[in-house]
Amino acid sequence: MTFNRRQLFLLSAGVALAGAGGLTAAPARAEASATDKRISDFAGGKEPGTGKITLAAPEIAENGNTVPISVKVDSKMDGDDMVDSVMIVADGNPNPEVATFHFTAMSGAAEATTRMRLAKTQNVIAVAKMADGSVYMDKKEVKVTIGGCGG
Amino acid sequence: MATPKPRVKLPKKAKAGETIVIKTLISHEMESGQRKDKEGKVIPREIINKFTCEFNGKPVFACDMEPAISANPYFEFNAKVSESGKFKFTWVDDNGSVYTDEAAIEVS
Numbered sequence: 001m002t003f004n005r006r007q008l009f010l011l012s013a014g015v016a017l018a019g020a021g022g023l024t025a026a027p028a029r030a031e032a033s034a035t036d037k038r039i040s041d042f043a044g045g046k047e048p049g050t051g052k053i054t055l056a057a058p059e060i061a062e063n064g065n066t067v068p069i070s071v072k073v074d075s076k077m078d079g080d081d082m083v084d085s086v087m088i089v090a091d092g093n094p095n096p097e098v099a100t101f102h103f104t105a106m107s108g109a110a111e112a113t114t115r116m117r118l119a120k121t122q123n124v125i126a127v128a129k130m131a132d133g134s135v136y137m138d139k140k141e142v143k144v145t146i147g148g149c150g151g
Numbered sequence: 152m153a154t155p156k157p158r159v160k161l162p163k164k165a166k167a168g169e170t171i172v173i174k175t176l177i178s179h180e181m182e183s184g185q186r187k188d189k190e191g192k193v194i195p196r197e198i199i200n201k202f203t204c205e206f207n208g209k210p211v212f213a214c215d216m217e218p219a220i221s222a223n224p225y226f227e228f229n230a231k232v233s234e235s236g237k238f239k240f241t242w243v244d245d246n247g248s249v250y251t252d253e254a255a256i257e258v259s
Contacts, residue, residue, distance in 0.1 A: 066221040077231075093219050094185055101228075102213040106206060108170030108231030112214070115221040117183070148221075 035091040039127055039137070042087045042100075048127055048137035053086070055126040055138040064118040064148030071126045073110035073136070077103065082131035083110035092122025117148035155179045155199075157252040159240055164257045165232050173204065173212075176225045177242050177250060183218035199224060199250075201243040207236040232258050 039048065054072045061067040073083045082105065088098040101112045110128070118124070121143045128136045160174040177199065184196025196218060203213040212228045230238070235258045242250040 070227075090219060095217060095219065097217040098219040099217060100215040102210075102215075104210050104212070106209060106211045106231055107229055109229040111229055112212070113225075113227035114214070115225050117219050117221055 035089055035096040035125070038089050038096050039125065042127055042129065043135040044133070046135045048135040050137065052136040053126055053128040053138045055124065055140050057124050057140040057142050060143045060145065061118060062145045064144040064146055066115045067118050067142060068113065068115050069124060070111065070113035073128045075110050077105060077107055077110055080132060084129045084131050086110070086112070086126055086128045089125050090118060090122055091125065093119045118142055118144045119147045120144055153178070155242070155250050157240060157242060157250055159252050159254050161238065161254055161256065164259065167233050167258050168231065170229050170231045172227065173230055173238070174227045175240055176223060178223050181218065181220060181222045181224060185218065197245045199242045199244050202226060203241045204230070205239045206230060206232065232256060234258055
């Protein structure tokens with residue numbers, strides 16, 4: 001296949017446009033991708049399903065320094081029906097990582113409560129990894145009145 | 152900073168096979184490494200980065216912590232007990248210190 005001058009010009013313009021589009025789109029994704037990367041690393045590249053895991057967090061947190069959160073995973077914690085670990089991430093904090101809970105057969109139930117810091121209004125995400133490798137996720141938006149990373 | 156003081160709350164007695172609730176708290180600044188002092192210098196991070204709970208030497212629950220965990224880290228979790236024994240709780244500090252606490256339970 002050969003090109004005449006006009007077709008060549010159109011082709012190169014198209015390539016240039018595609019390149020420019022890719023460049024401008026990249027920085028906008030940067031903030032979310034750190035959180036997404038943590039989740040996909042934890043999930044081992046699997047797409048997390050919904051259900052099974054429940055994340056409880058206040059709708060509005062007046063003080064971002066201590067926000068109570070709890071996770072509960074629907075599991076018998078016996079035999080094959082077992083939760084290996086649950087990771088908590090927050091997408092608007094300076095670092096998305098919050099904590100990772102590790103459960104065993106002696107845990108009895110895959111439930112945990114703790115208190116966390118939130119810098120601003122953002123999503124808190126809990127991801128559960130089951131012993132069979134399947135992954136489940138739940139997400140809650142928490143509105144923060146006073147941020148908790150004060151400096 | 153004062154030496155962190157661990158506190159643990161769990162029932163003294165339980166029935167075999169029962170799932171009990173354990174609550175733990177330890178006094179600690181959990182310096183996030185994000186704050187600055189009056190001169191504008193960053194205060195270095197110093198947190199408790201790991202918590203574990205064992206029953207008669209077997210792991211029950213563990214948590215890896217990041218600076219986003221609040222000061223005086225609090226945990227509430229479950230344990231299934233089938234025999235009398237001792238719970239051991241361990242907190243590991245960034246500075247290498249290890250804080251421990253123990254609690255016995257009578258299972259009938």
